[in-house]
Ligand SMILES: C=CC1=C(C)c2cc3[nH]c(cc4nc(cc5[nH]c(cc1n2)c(C)c5CCC(=O)O)C(CCC(=O)O)=C4C)c(C)c3C=C
């Protein structure tokens with residue numbers, strides 16, 4: 001019989017296995033996305049297929065082997081658990097898709113069609129707290145491109161990034177609070193980095209973002225699309241909840257690729273320098289990710305820890321992502337149940 005309304009949650013995705021050939025296939029799809037490597041097609045193909053795919057898959061496969069679980073990729077396993085927990089709390093069917101790899105967005109849209117012949121509305125929730133063309137935007141574009149598969153008039157509503165959702169910030173703050181941040185010298189909020197050019201590109205005015213150093217502190221309509229602004233704001237909101245002195249908290253950006261200017265400060269450089277600045281006990285939080293993944297489990301928990309301790313740090317604590325936390329699943333289920341396409345989803349419950 002199916003349902004008239006369904007929700008579609010989408011995360012980034014992982015390779016099908018840690019074999020180099022599967023990692024290569026995944027990286028090909030990921031890096032050939034024009035919203036990730038935003039070069040004209042022939043230049044992107046030359047760079048990705050001609051250079052990056054010759055060496056990166058082997059290196060990335062080794063990294064994936066270090067974090068892989070018996071059930072598969074942590075990001076996918078955790079996303080499925082979150083979906084199942086949220087599903088138990090709402091009558092609205094929740095489908096899970098991945099932007100790259102499997103379950104693909106096209107297959108998931110086909111499944112939605114097959115299982116819901118009287119469908120009228122889909123609520124899309126990209127599982128990213130912040131707006132970036134390489135994360136949130138590419139998910140929305142890919143889902144819109146897949147909508148003709150449904151073949152009739154189905155409305156699509158996209159939930160805005162939730163970096164400023166009071167309820168989400170509370171969950172994140174409570175989670176960090178459980179690990180006693182007051183006992184650490186510093187809390188580093190390490191967000192996934194993006195090229196500075198992407199921040200400029202998503203500024204619809206074309207004249208605010210990154211024009212001045214303090215652009216992100218000045219009110220401007222472009223901030224609905226500004227990744228840098230949204231990450232800095234998230235740090236402030238969480239910090240306000242935790243009531244820590246401002247001097248104990250800082251933001252940085254990890255996982256850069258290539259030689260273009262990326263958002264700074266860089267996480268790896270901060271981890272190297274913090275011990276010489278007197279920070280011996282460090283807590284790291286990765287709030288750009290709703291689920292643990294290669295970037296948190298390998299880059300921060302393994303490589304980052306090693307870097308910090310090697311440079312004179314004494315204690316390193318990485319706070320896990322919200323993953324399939326019961327309250328996070330309940331919040332997701334609540335967003336889906338309360339979904340009203342006539343009301344802006346950002347109206348209620350934000351700062
Ligand atoms: C949180 C949102 C993310 C943004 C924004 C983002 C931008 C971005 N990423 C790359 C390149 C790579 N990212 C990789 C892994 C990866 N990235 C995110 C999230 C965002 N990326 C996640 C959740 C993951 C982990 C996936 C997993 O399976 O666990 C990788 C693959 C691994 C590797 O080879 O290092 C690449 C490559 C770029 C270039 C970019 C912005 C332009």
Ligand SMILES: [Fe+2]
Pocket residue numbers: 192255
């Ligand atoms: Fe990434």
Ligand SMILES: [Fe+2]
Pocket residue numbers: 208209210215216226228229
């Ligand atoms: Fe900005």
